[in-house]
Structure formats: structure tokens, C-alpha cells
Amino acid sequence: MSRLPVIQHGAPPPEPRARWSPSATPPMPAAAGGLSFTEIAAMLRRHTVLILGVVGLAAAGAGYQAWRERPLYRAAAVIQIRTEQGGLPGGLAEAGLELTRSHADPLLSHLQILRSRGVLGAVVDAEGLRVQALDRGFDRGLLRDVVVDAAVPPDTLLLRPRAGGYEVTGAAGTARAGYGERVALGGVAFVLAGRPAPKSARLAVLTREAAIDEVLSAVRAMPRDRTDIVDVDYTDHDAALAQRVVNAIVQEFAVHEASGARQESHQRQQFAEEQLARTDAALQAAQQELSAFRSRELAYSSREKMNAQESDLAAVELRRKELEADRGVYRALLSSLERSRPGSGDALRALAASPGVASNPVIVQLYSELARLESARDSLTTGEWRSAATDPDVVRLTTLIASTQEKLLATVRSHAAALDSRIGTLEALRSRGAADIQALPRADAEEARLVQQVQTVQKVAEQLRDEYERARLAEAGESGPARIIDLAPLPTRPVRSRRAMIVALGVIFGLILGGGGAFGVELTRTSIRRQKDVQAVLRMPILSVVPRLDTSRRRRFRRGEPAEGVGAGARLAPELVGVAGTDSFAGEAYRALRTNLLYSAVGGTLKSVVLTGVAPADGKTTTAANLAVVFAHEGFRTLLVDGDLRRGRVHALFGMGESPGLAELVTGECSGAEAVRATPVEGLYLIPRGAHRPDEGRLLRTEPLRRLIGALTQRFDLVLIDTPPILGLADAAVFAALADGVVLVVRAGATDRAAAQLAVDQLAAVGARVLGAVLNDPDAEVPRYGGYYAYGYRYGGARAGR
Numbered sequence: 001m002s003r004l005p006v007i008q009h010g011a012p013p014p015e016p017r018a019r020w021s022p023s024a025t026p027p028m029p030a031a032a033g034g035l036s037f038t039e040i041a042a043m044l045r046r047h048t049v050l051i052l053g054v055v056g057l058a059a060a061g062a063g064y065q066a067w068r069e070r071p072l073y074r075a076a077a078v079i080q081i082r083t084e085q086g087g088l089p090g091g092l093a094e095a096g097l098e099l100t101r102s103h104a105d106p107l108l109s110h111l112q113i114l115r116s117r118g119v120l121g122a123v124v125d126a127e128g129l130r131v132q133a134l135d136r137g138f139d140r141g142l143l144r145d146v147v148v149d150a151a152v153p154p155d156t157l158l159l160r161p162r163a164g165g166y167e168v169t170g171a172a173g174t175a176r177a178g179y180g181e182r183v184a185l186g187g188v189a190f191v192l193a194g195r196p197a198p199k200s201a202r203l204a205v206l207t208r209e210a211a212i213d214e215v216l217s218a219v220r221a222m223p224r225d226r227t228d229i230v231d232v233d234y235t236d237h238d239a240a241l242a243q244r245v246v247n248a249i250v251q252e253f254a255v256h257e258a259s260g261a262r263q264e265s266h267q268r269q270q271f272a273e274e275q276l277a278r279t280d281a282a283l284q285a286a287q288q289e290l291s292a293f294r295s296r297e298l299a300y301s302s303r304e305k306m307n308a309q310e311s312d313l314a315a316v317e318l319r320r321k322e323l324e325a326d327r328g329v330y331r332a333l334l335s336s337l338e339r340s341r342p343g344s345g346d347a348l349r350a351l352a353a354s355p356g357v358a359s360n361p362v363i364v365q366l367y368s369e370l371a372r373l374e375s376a377r378d379s380l381t382t383g384e385w386r387s388a389a390t391d392p393d394v395v396r397l398t399t400l401i402a403s404t405q406e407k408l409l410a411t412v413r414s415h416a417a418a419l420d421s422r423i424g425t426l427e428a429l430r431s432r433g434a435a436d437i438q439a440l441p442r443a444d445a446e447e448a449r450l451v452q453q454v455q456t457v458q459k460v461a462e463q464l465r466d467e468y469e470r471a472r473l474a475e476a477g478e479s480g481p482a483r484i485i486d487l488a489p490l491p492t493r494p495v496r497s498r499r500a501m502i503v504a505l506g507v508i509f510g511l512i513l514g515g516g517g518a519f520g521v522e523l524t525r526t527s528i529r530r531q532k533d534v535q536a537v538l539r540m541p542i543l544s545v546v547p548r549l550d551t552s553r554r555r556r557f558r559r560g561e562p563a564e565g566v567g568a569g570a571r572l573a574p575e576l577v578g579v580a581g582t583d584s585f586a587g588e589a590y591r592a593l594r595t596n597l598l599y600s601a602v603g604g605t606l607k608s609v610v611l612t613g614v615a616p617a618d619g620k621t622t623t624a625a626n627l628a629v630v631f632a633h634e635g636f637r638t639l640l641v642d643g644d645l646r647r648g649r650v651h652a653l654f655g656m657g658e659s660p661g662l663a664e665l666v667t668g669e670c671s672g673a674e675a676v677r678a679t680p681v682e683g684l685y686l687i688p689r690g691a692h693r694p695d696e697g698r699l700l701r702t703e704p705l706r707r708l709i710g711a712l713t714q715r716f717d718l719v720l721i722d723t724p725p726i727l728g729l730a731d732a733a734v735f736a737a738l739a740d741g742v743v744l745v746v747r748a749g750a751t752d753r754a755a756a757q758l759a760v761d762q763l764a765a766v767g768a769r770v771l772g773a774v775l776n777d778p779d780a781e782v783p784r785y786g787g788y789y790a791y792g793y794r795y796g797g798a799r800a801g802r
Contacts (some may be wrong), residue, residue, distance in 0.1 A: 018787040046749065047518035054514035055507060060710065062506020071134060073239035075246045077232050079254070081110045090556035108230060111221045114232065115255045120215045121208065122256075123248045126148065127241075130211045131157075131190065134202040140238045142193045143203075149187035150208065157188065157203040159196065166192055170205075218247025219249060228483065239491045246488045258480030271469035276464040283457040291451040311559045313430060320426040323419055330416040332410070363411050370404040373397055413445040512723040513593065528751050534773050538751045538760050543600075543743065543772040546623065547586055572680060573624045573653040576629060590626040593743075593774060597627075601740070607713040609771070610643075612723045612732040613744035613746070614759045619776035625653045625720035633719055639716040641678065641687045643723040643735050645700070648689035648710035650722055654679045656688060666704060672711070685716070700731050706738050736768035737771040744770060748777040 044051060083106035085283050113119065124130060128146020134156070157170040165178035172186025189207055206214070222661040234246035318516050322795035380387045387394050445478045528534060531542050577586040597609065611627070613620035621644070628640040641662060651658045657675060660670040665687065712719050721739060723732035736742045744765055746756055763770050 012774060028077060035097050042627075044515065044518055047514075047521060050512035050517055050521065051254050052513070054594040056516060056667050058506045058513065059503060062503045062509075066499035066504075069499055070235060070237040072235050072498075073242050073491040073493075074235045074495045075239070075242040075488035075491050076235050077246050077250045077484070078487040079230050079232060079250050080483045080485055081107055081228050081230055081257075082481040082483070083107050083110070083228055107223055107230075107443050110257070111223070111230065113256070114230075114249070117212050117216075117218060118217070119249065119252050120212050123245060124208060124211045124215060126133055126252070126619065127245055128190065129215060129245070130206050131188065132206060132211075132214075135198055137197045138201045139196060141240045142196060144191045144193055145182065146190040147188075149207065149210075152187040152205060154210075155186070155188075155205040156208055157205060159192070159201040159203065161195060161199060161666050166195075184721030202418075205266055205497050208449075215245065215249075219246070233488075235495065240473035243488050243490050250482075250484055254480060254482040254484055256480075257402060257482040258648050261480040269468060270466035272464050272471055276461065276468055279457060279461040279464055283454070283461050286450070286454045286457050290447075290454055290768070293447060293450055293689045298599055302734040313434065317744070318425055320430065322425060323423045323426065327416060327419040327423065330412065330419065332523055334412060334416065346601025347384075360411070360415060363408065363415070366404060366408040366411060370401060370408060372399045377401065414593070425457055479736075524623045528746050528748060528753055528756060530748070531775060533753070534746065534775055538746075540744070540760070540770060541596075541772040545591050545775045545777055546589045546593075546619070547777055553579060553746050572655060577627055577655055584613075587626070587630070588631045590623070593623075593627055597743070597771060606718075606740045607716075608709055608719040608721065610721045610723055610732070610735045610739040610742045611686045611745060612736065612759075612769075613725045614744070614751045614756045616647075616725055617724050618725065618747040618751055620725070620746050621648070621650060621653070621722050623743075623774055623776065624720050626649055628684055628720045631720070632681050635683065636717040637683055637685075639678075639685045639687065641710055641712070641719060641721045642689040643700075643721045643731060645693070645731070646724065646729075648722065650686065651688035652683075656686065657687045659691040661688035663693055665690070666700065666708060695757045700734050705734060709738050726762055727755060731768045732763060732769075736763055736764040741771040742768065744766045744773045745776055746773055746776055 066680070080340070128143065128148065130152075131143060131146050133140050133143075153171075155171045156474040157168050160167045160169070162176060165176060165181070166183075167174060168183055170183050170185055170188070175183050175185040177192070179192055179194055180430045182189060187705050198433060218235045219232070220234075221230055223230045232246060232250055232605045234242050234249065235240040236245065310529050344714070379395060380391065380394050380397070381389070389395075516572075530536060531545065576589070597606065609633065611620050624640060628638050631638045642648040643662065646662055648658075648799035651661070664670040665672065665675040675690075676685050677688070678684075679686050709719065709721075719739075721735050726736070726744075727734040743762070744756075744759065748791040760770065
């Protein structure tokens with residue numbers, strides 16, 4: 001068969017693709033600002049076992065903690081807090097209290113007192129809360145009449161049963177007592193009412209401040225909306241203790257508030273009494289001074305005179321303002337009339353209708369005359385027989401109308417002048433009245449001052465006397481602003497358990513920790529995992545990404561079913577997805593590899609291609625076999641050569657024997673016709689590796705191998721050679737130097753970056769033409785871009801092989 005370049009089979013693509021060489025540096029991929037969502041999802045999927053393990057451990061720990069969680073009981077009491085403000089006597093401090101009232105809520109202030117260390121400290125002392133049970137099954141109700149001295153340091157007491165009673169051991173020594181008897185040890189005294197459930201129990205002695213802090217953390221006071229009712233609750237693992245503590249808190253708070261209210265009432269009473277004595281003395285002095293002044297100055301007659309003059313002055317002022325208002329009206333009407341055209345009836349009618357003008361008989365008479373003349377003229381100048389303006393009668397009436405108008409205006413002006421005169425007279429009267437008032441004796445002002453002083457002191461005295469009586473009554477019967485509505489009953493049900501929340505938090509913490517561990521593992525890995533890693537590290541194009549293989553093919557292979565696309569009875573390995581139809585998405589990846597190789601052959605001959613990997617299990621054999629299948633399906637007469645004389649397994653993929661093969665062919669022990677075998681795939685032929693030999697490394701010599709490859713390329717359209725890993729042996733370098741192109745297979749998540757770079761350097765050292773890389777992804781390491789690749793990834797199953 002004539003030598004036929006592969007690219008001549010079929011129509012060449014319109015635009016050839018640039019050929020890669022080791023010295024060429026392709027554009028680097030765009031640097032990612034961070035991991036995409038698909039990359040993160042793929043990374044988490046790869047470390048599912050790690051994440052689930054960490055989550056399981058965290059959930060187990062949280063579950064154990066939740067199991068140890070003791071139930072909590074909440075006891076609630078109800079109180080009322082009256083917020084009426086108590087003030088200083090007579091409202092003297094009202095101004096000073098306004099600022100405080102505007103910025104402080106009295107109800108919330110009382111609640112702060114309820115949660116104060118003073119109130120809670122009294123409850124701690126009364127209920128013996130400085131002694132706490134450390135063991136889960138201990139009944140706190142067995143401890144009674146607990147008394148702890150203030151100076152006792154923190155300690156742990158051990159209770160152990162003894163014959164006829166119990167023994168208490170602590171830092172201060174050991175003491176014994178019978179059940180129901182009082183025991184004292186190192187400043188701690190209590191009565192153990194009965195035998196505790198555990199054989200021994202531990203009691204913690206806290207400092208007073210630590211006990212107050214524990215009570216403060218468990219007590220809560222919540223006012224009801226728009227009321228002065230407050231719900232007070234306390235939470236504890238012991239239901240009876242919770243009831244006792246919350247009732248003790250509200251009772252202590254009520255006593256504290258009543259005591260404070262009585263103390264405040266007593267202070268108010270003392271203050272009112274002191275101020276009342278001073279005010280009575282001041283009132284007596286002011287009354288005496290007023291009586292002496294009146295006897296001396298006869299102030300009563302001057303006061304009456306002043307009142308009369310002030311009344312007259314007010315009447316004069318009122319009349320003056322009325323006349324000024326009338327004058328303003330006249331002047332406005334006259335100004336309007338003078339600005340209007342002569343004979344304007346509207347202005348005259350407005351003037352005559354004003355109240356002041358209409359009351360003048362002369363003006364009324366003139367206005368009536370004017371109206372009569374205008375009516376007579378209108379009767380002559382209107383109608384069918386009207387007279388002309390030059391008619392003697394019309395002229396005479398017009399002259400009379402103008403004369404009457406002038407008289408009317410003159411009369412109004414004289415009326416306005418009369419108003420000015422009257423206003424001037426009233427001004428003079430007002431000035432004289434004011435002067436008379438000012439001229440009165442200053443004794444009247446002094447009398448007014450003394451009367452005001454007496455009235456003020458008398459009012460203060462009355463307020464102080466009322467406040468004194470209120471304070472005296474309040475001190476005698478003050479119950480305080482707090483009133484207990486309901487004491488807390490014994491809680492019978494625990495509050496909502498926190499176990500589910502603890503477990504949920506444990507799972508969330510496990511997810512976070514597991515995810516962080518997965519990220520940490522990813523950061524420490526040096527393998528190639530993504531397409532951009534290949535481009536960045538190896539600086540070569542990616543010819544194809546091979547996804548995970550379909551598990552259904554392996555199941556059919558195990559059941560003995562024939563492979564798709566081959567004759568009956570053929571036993572092809574499930575890794576050969578290239579023989580399947582278009583429903584095999586891994587097969588589509590190999591067909592994409594075939595297409596990219598056709599593009600890379602444009603402008604040159606591509607008759608022989610070496611497929612090698614960086615290290616074992618990279619998937620080079622599976623890739624070579626599937627690539628040979630898809631080339632044969634395309635109509636190429638294809639030969640697949642197993643160049644791995646040590647561990648080659650291409651023959652096993654096609655269900656054939658390993659010899660005779662390449663080893664016998666290069667040594668001359670068999671002919672080419674015996675070594676080349678037809679496979680079940682039409683157009684695909686195979687040369688297996690041959691039988692194992694002790695001198696396999698010396699069989700592959702350059703010159704005989706060159707002649708063999710040349711002879712094979714004369715008979716076939718394409719020769720694909722599967723070689724050992726490039727870093728393992730020199731065999732791959734020998735084949736790579738003789739072939740027209742090399743395809744490097746790397747496995748995502750397994751091939752080390754430094755090893756892959758070293759492999760590329762070795763290929764470049766022997767002058768190999770590297771066409772590109774195939775990213776084998778049997779473990780779903782590569783992020784899933786695009787619908788096709790994502791859909792193909794749904795097929796889980798066997799790995800791509802070695």
C-alpha cells in the first residue's frame with residue numbers, strides 16, 4: 001500500500017492548528033481569582049470520605065455531649081411593679097426630676113434592682129447556693145439549712161455514707177453526722193436530710209461572687225407589653241431548686257423595695273418637717289411686715305385710686321384705637337377715589353357704604369343728590385330717543401354731577417380731619433393718665449410686693465404641710481412598689497432540650513472542619529488536577545479530557561455479553577469505550593482526541609504516534625487502545641503496537657495472547673505477518689508485546705526499531721505505539737525519538753507536577769515532537785465545564801486503567 005499521510009484521509013479542516021514544540025511557549029491561562037463553585041464542589045467530592053469521617057466524629061462527640069446534657073427546668077413567678085413617682089415636698093424638685101424622667105424608664109430601673117448583686121446575694125445566702133452538687137444524680141433537695149461563712153475559700157467536699165450516717169471530707173478535714181443532723185466543716189454547715197442516690201457525692205463550695213454570677217446567668221425578668229406586670233423565671237437542672245430560688249428572688253425584691261420605699265418616706269418626712277418649720281417662721285415675718293406697712297402708709301386708698309385711673313386709661317386707649325381704625329378706612333377710600341377716573345360710581349358707592357360715612361347726614365344728603373342727578377342723566381343718554389352728549393340738558397346735568405362729587409369729597413375730607421382731631425385729643429388724655437399713674441406714690445408697688453411675698457410663702461407652707469402628712473402616713477404603711485401576683489409553682493416539664501441544637505452544631509462544626517481539612521489536603525497536593533495545571537506546568541495544549549468510564553460496560557462484560565460494534569463472541573475489555581456508539585461519553589472524548597490529532601498533523605506527516613505516561617497507572621494503555629479503535633472506525637487502517645515489553649497488556653484488552661509479538665519481531669523469531677494480528681474491530685490491527693524475556697531492555701535498539709517502524713508505516717495509515725512510562729525506562733524515549741509525534745497522558749489528581757515537567761524535558765532532550773497532553777480523569781478530579789462533560793460524568797464506574 002502506498003505511503004499515505006493520515007491527514008489526507010478525508011477533507012482537511014479549513015484552518016490548520018499551530019504545531020507545538022518544546023521550545024514554544026503558549027499563552028498562559030488567565031489566572032483565576034479563586035476557586036470556582038464547580039472546582040470547590042469537585043474538590044469536596046474527591047474528599048467525601050475525609051469529610052464524612054470528620055463529620056461523623058464531630059457528630060458522635062456532639063451526640064455524647066447531648067446525651068450527658070441534663071434537663072433544665074424553668075420556674076416562673078409573676079410580680080407587679082408600680083411606677084408612680086415619689087417627689088420632694090410640694091413639687092419643689094419637679095424641675096430637677098423632669099430630665100431624669102425623660103431619659104429613664106422606671107420599670108426597667110426596678111428590673112435592674114431585681115437583678116442587682118445585693119438582691120441576688122441575699123438569695124444566695126438564704127438558699128445556701130454557695131454549695132453546688134457536682135454529680136448528676138445527686139438530689140439538691142437533700143441539702144438543707146446551708147450556711148457558708150464569707151471567708152470560706154473555694155473547696156470540694158466529698159460525701160460518703162458511713163454506718164449510721166455520712167462522712168464529709170474537705171480541705172479542712174473530715175466530719176461525720178447522722179442523716180438529718182447538722183454537720184460543720186471549715187466554715188461550711190448543712191443538714192443532709194437523707195441518703196443520696198449515689199454511694200458518694202461531691203459538693204463544690206463556691207465564692208459568694210461566683211455563686212451570684214451563676215444565679216445572675218440563670219434569672220430572667222421580662223415585662224409584659226404595655227403593663228407593669230413582670231414575669232421572673234429561673235432555670236436550673238433541679239426543678240425544686242428552681243422554684244425555691246425564683247420565689248426567694250421575688251420575695252427578697254419585694255422586701256428590698258418596701259424597705260427602700262419606707263426609708264425614702266422617712267427622709268421625705270424629715271425634709272418636709274425641717275422645711276415647714278422654716279417656712280412658718282418666714283410666713284409670720286412676711287405677714288408682720290405687710291401689716292406694719294399698711295398701718296404706716298394707708299395703702300388701701302391709693303390702691304383704689306390707682307385701679308380707677310387704670311380703668312379710665314384703658315377706656316381712652318380703646319376709643320383711640322377705634323378712631324384710628326376708622327381714619328385708616330376713610331383715607332384708604334379717599335385714596336382709591338382720587339386715583340379713579342372722575343365720576344366713577346364704584347368708588348363713590350364704596351365710600352358712601354362705609355360705616356362712618358353713612359352715619360353723617362350731610363354726606364348722605366349729597367350722595368342722594370348725586371344719585372338723583374346721575375339717574376336723570378342716564379335717562380337722557382339712553383334709550384331709543386337718547387340725547388347727544390352736547391345736548392344742553394345733558395351738559396347741565398354733567399356739570400351738576402361733577403359739582404356734587406366735589407362737595408361730597410370735600411365733606412369726607414373734613415370728616416377725616418375731624419377724626420384726626422379727636423384722636424389727638426385722646427392721645428393727650430392717655431398721656432395725662434399715664435403721667436398720673438406714674439405720679440402715684442411708690443407705696444402701692446411696695447404693698448403689692450409684700451402681698452405677693454406673703455402669698456408665696458403661704459402656698460409653700462401649705463404644700464409642705466400636705467407632703468409631711470403624706471410622708472408620715474407612707475412611712476407607717478409603705479408596702480413598696482413591688483407586689484407579688486403569683487409565686488412560682490413546681491415545674492413538671494423541662495424546657496426545650498438543647499440536644500438537637502448540640503448535635504446540629506456538632507455536624508456543622510464537622511462540616512467546617514472536614515471542608516477545611518479537604519482544602520488543606522488540596523493545598524498540600526502537588527499533582528495535576530485541572531486543565532489549567534497542564535497548560536501552566538507543561539506548557540502544551542490539551543488534546544482531550546477523558547472522563548470516568550461507564551460502569552454498565554463492565555457489568556455487561558462480567559455477564560459475558562458481546563461488546564457493541566463488534567462481532568458476536570468477541571471479548572473486549574470494558575475499558576474499550578471507543579467501540580461503543582455515540583451514547584458513550586468517554587468514547588466522545590477519544591473521538592475529540594482523534595480530531596485534535598488530525599488538526600495537529602496539518603502541514604506535516606503523522607504516520608506514527610507514541611502514547612506514553614509520566615508514571616504507571618496514568619491511563620496510557622487505555623488511551624492508546626481507544627484511540628486506535630476510533631481511528632479504525634473513521635476508516636483508517638490502524639496498527640496498535642504494544643511497546644511495553646515488561647508490563648504491556650494491550651493484548652488483554654482485545655482478548656488475545658501476548659505472543660508472538662514485538663519481542664519476537666525485533667529479534668527475528670517471527671515474521672511481520674505472524675506478529676500483526678487482526679482485532680475484532682474492523683480496520684484495527686495489533687502487535688502485542690511478546691513473551692517475557694530477561695533481556696527486554698536490550699531488545700529495543702534504535703536502528704532496527706527505526707526500520708521496523710518505517711516498514712509498518714508503509715503498510716498502515718497510522719501506527720499507534722503504547723510505551724512504558726517516560727520516567728520509568730528508556731524504552732519510551734527510544735520510541736518517541738523515532739515516531740512522528742508523542743502524546744503525553746497524565747492522570748488528574750495522581751500525576752506529580754514536577755515529574756510531568758521532568759518527562760517533558762526528557763522528551764525534548766531526545767528531540768521528540770510532543771503533540772499535546774491527554775488529561776485522564778477516572779476519579780472526577782477535573783471541574784465539570786459544559787453540559788456534555790457534566791452529563792458524561794454521571795456515568796460512574798471503573799477507572800480508565802493503566
